[in-house]
Amino acid sequence: MIFKKIVIIIFILCLPLLSSAQEVTPVTVHDMVFCRGIEQRNPVGIDTHFSDSVERVYCYTKLSSTEEHTAISHVWYYNDTQMAIVDLAVNARSWRTWSSKRIVKEWTGIWRVDVISSTGNIICREEFAISPDLE
DSSP states (O other): OHHHHHHHHHHHHHHHHHHHHTOOOSEEEEEEEEESEEETTEEESOOSEEETTOOEEEEEEEEEESSSSEEEEEEEEETTEEEEEEEEEEOSSEEEEEEEEEOOTTOOEEEEEEEEETTSOEEEEEEEEEEOOOO
């Protein structure tokens, strides 16, 4: 009898942990690319390696959502140091969105962008590199 009560108490205490572990992210990223610009809502100059002469890099994401209105964030990192957070609205079940980061010539190295759902989960992560111009 006491064992049964202990099991029930443990289950009740762990229930919030179980439900959060099974939480479903409302957004799925289908495409994530880095590029030099956006024209007519499409990425141009797609690459994962840019010269330090690039003035701005764009992160383009194509996604789907189980919700009509939600949000994501692009979190930009340079050598594992957070440089920017850009909050982006998702206003349809199929959506394209992007953010950009101005690049300073001295910021050579590895960059990454994490796509974060409205529930705080990392749903996609990609890297790109900035290297000194060899010309």
